Amino acid sequence: MSSSSGGARPRVLLVSAYRWLHTVRAALAAREAGFDVALLAPVGHPVGTLSWVETVGSYSALRPAREVARVVSEERFDLVVPVDDLARAAAFDAYAHPALSAEGADTLRRSLGAPGTFPQRGNRYAVAQVAEANGVPTPSTRPVADDGELDAALAELGLPVVLKADGLMGGEGVRFARGSGEAHTALRTLRRQPRLRNVVGGFVRDDNPNYLRPFLRRPPRHVVVQPLVAGIEATMTAAAWQGELLGAVALQVVSAAYPGGPAAVVSTLEHPGMLDSARRLIAALGISGFCGLDFFLLPNGEPTLLELNSRATHTSHLAAESTGPLWGLLAERITGLAATPAPRTFATGQPIALFPQERLRDPGSTYVGTEREDVPVQASEVVDLIIEWSARPIPSLLGRAQRRLAARRPPRPPGPAGAAAVTT
Structure with missing residues (x-):
């Protein structure tokens, strides 16, 4: 408690x-x-x-x-x-x-x-080892630090392969290789430290000082190689408490925001194998809070674990009919009170166009403006904020300076607990 x-x-x-x-x-x-x-x-x-x-x-x-x-x-x-x-x-x-x-x-x-x-939890190879030790199906995973280790891994695993680096997000940290030459090029690319011009360019373009941190600290890049697995992309967001799985929402990826990027359209799944894998891994790692698990579903339906994200993912707000709201399950465990029902739940197999991801991917998508789009209509303030920010241009240098000066003022306190701050 x-x-x-x-x-x-x-x-x-x-x-x-x-x-x-x-x-x-x-x-x-x-x-x-x-x-x-x-x-x-x-x-x-x-x-x-x-x-x-x-x-x-x-x-x-x-x-x-x-x-x-x-x-x-x-x-x-x-x-x-x-x-x-x-x-x-x-x-x-x-x-x-x-x-x-x-x-x-x-x-x-x-x-x-x-x-x-x-x-x-932040190391792909360590997660793969824990998964294997606890009966969670996962592709053979080998750490590679140099060309010699990569050659040995390729001899064992065969081709094609996928190389993945810790500390990089989305498609940035993943490279596919169908030949040995491609694999060695991918390894050099993933292990290469960021160049100063790219760091400064990213900082100026995105107004994001996080670009500076890896350049200044220059941490080692850990890379693993796995055989390329063919299957259907699936993902799961889970809520846990001290190693106990409280509930999870399993989703099949219908389309991604961009190749190798986060999902834009999904559909809910009921998959006992994915649920069992999540339960085993959460127990082995003693996870509390949220985590995301990415899978491939093989032709026989068996899930193979690709990745663990030990954080709240971009689908943590979704509620399946069989589970209810994941945030509510955590609140229930903390307070001992029954979870508040979610404003909206999704039936198994129902397509869900994530908001605003699908609008950003394709403003003319057939999902946009329909009941299949995941718009929080009960919170117009939030809808307006997301739409406004989605269309907002990158601020000028003057705009950034003004924003930082405004941040020096005392933060605005929230309204009273439970006050109606959004239109319902």
């Missing part, structure tokens, strides 16, 4: 390293599940403009673990939820930071699960 008592609403801290819009959907789902929502994110994050969200700090690209440790030590939270890979790494690193208080350490253990498995 958490520190919530006396009927007080549980309080969640969302940690975000990027100004990604899926964090808006996570914030709304958390609020609808009964949480008071706080935010630790870069200056100018869209979630920070919502009247019912309390901004408690600014995510530091250069010292993120220290900032997470400071915030969770100074304030009370019942749950800390990272929403991207950098935020997840910062939350894990904060557990070992000297600025973390004993109370803050309790908060992170409650929110994230077993600290002893933190290093494994």
